[in-house]
Amino acid sequence: MNDRVKVLVIEDHPIVRDGCQRIFNRRPDIEMAEAVSAVAGLARNREFAPNVIVLDVGLPDASGFDIIPELLADNAHAKVIIFSMYEAPSFVTCALEKGAKGYITKNDDPNAILKAIDKVLSGAVYLGQAVAQHLAMANLAPANDPLRDLNDRERQIMRLLGEGKSMTEISVQLALGYKTVANAVAAVKQKLRITTSSALIKFAVELRTKT
Structure with a gap:
């Protein structure tokens, strides 16, 4: 050029x-x-x-x-x-x-x-x-959904993270132990190949704002 x-x-x-x-x-x-x-x-x-x-x-x-x-x-x-x-x-x-x-x-x-x-x-x-x-x-997959590998509980947790809830607030709202929520968050990070909790929260917020 x-x-x-x-x-x-x-x-x-x-x-x-x-x-x-x-x-x-x-x-x-x-x-x-x-x-x-x-x-x-x-x-x-x-x-x-x-x-x-x-x-x-x-x-x-x-x-x-x-x-x-x-x-x-x-x-x-x-x-x-x-x-x-x-x-x-x-x-x-x-x-x-x-x-x-x-x-x-x-x-x-x-x-x-x-x-x-x-x-x-x-x-x-x-x-x-x-x-x-x-x-x-994704075009070969049944649905073009970044959360398709998550189970229902993990999807719930992602939705609440996107709403700005902390893990403590999520454990209260879903009537789950804090450790259960923390383990689910760790599983979500692994499935989405996101390495840190802060990056996961950003992802959840951005996913919520564009859907």
């Missing part, structure tokens, strides 16, 4: 923003701006007028999914690429339905973000390897 490409990264983790900058430094045609929240990202989008917006899902003040329409309303020519830790096919589908043109995860090869930028600027849709594989598997 001969023209300079302006990329806005909306991401609240400094180490991820720094990693993006290091990757973009390999390409003299890329100029990066950054924002750490949804509100800041919307303002920076209007000021910077980027060609590409690299957008995290779990922002501190909003879901990245929710601000895609407003980002595009303010900057119609921009291409949005979701850059997330989540590989669930339903997340990919939601992103594309909201107007995103790419979806990569933080488990993809670092070069994937450069490939995604080039691809979406050419007018195509780009899916990282991890989500493309999950999407293909």
